């Protein structure tokens with residue numbers, strides 16, 4: 001029997017569930033003695049695709065505490081194995097359902113990112129760990145205002161500050177602006193949020209943006225997340241396509257020396 005057929009039979013008698021325990025070695029051997037280890041890894045990977053840790057690499061300590069909560073008695077996978085085989089999973093549409101991502105959006109304690117000086121660009125953000133394609137990186141944190149208000153601020157603030165305004169259309173098609181021109185926002189007056197320091201790149205960009213509308217304390221709020229569009233290595237600079245070119249802003253883009 002080939003591995004896939006053995007795996008299909010294994011999951012028929014031992015379905016992959018959120019709280020399920022990996023089938024024991026003896027059980028796996030009943031389906032394939034030679035490939036019992038592959039069956040173990042496939043089952044575990046399938047379990048990891050279920051909503052836990054779906055879009056952010058979990059830390060070993062987080063997985064350990066999750067494992068402890070399951071109350072399993074035997075044949076418990078190690079946290080290290082789970083972290084090793086982890087891959088982003090699940091629909092991108094439901095990313096903001098994750099309590100972990102909601103929490104990081106609120107606290108701004110995104111890990112694995114360093115704001116640092118980047119030659120010729122001012123500050124920028126580099127990865128301090130590897131990110132896999134599909135992982136949520138952080139949000140573009142700011143105050144959602146109308147595009148008209150955004151343009152007003154744009155006209156009346158210095159050029160350095162106007163670079164921190166992200167224009168977008170909300171889910172109803174209304175033109176909006178995520179305004180991050182102030183170094184410190186009202187909700188995090190003691191820290192500079194990381195997303196506003198991500199620089200522009202055209203084709204070489206390794207991030208894409210996606211808009212979510214979430215219910216926060218009974219109020220609908222727009223959240224713009226950065227999601228890795230490529231695998232990202234340690235020390236790699238993060239970038240996304242600002243969607244601007246030299247003809248942007250009614251020709252004013254022509255003055256932006258850094259736009260190639």
Ligand SMILES: C[S@@+](CC[C@H](N)C(=O)[O-])C[C@H]1O[C@@H](n2cnc3c(N)ncnc32)[C@H](O)[C@@H]1O
Pocket residue numbers: 120121122123124160162163164165196197198199200201258259
């Ligand atoms: C959202 S901020 C990005 C972070 C900014 N570099 C900083 O020091 O905080 C946008 C501004 O960064 C600079 N910038 C962005 N992408 C750049 C690039 N590829 N090359 C040079 N400067 C860039 C421009 O001054 C732009 O107005």
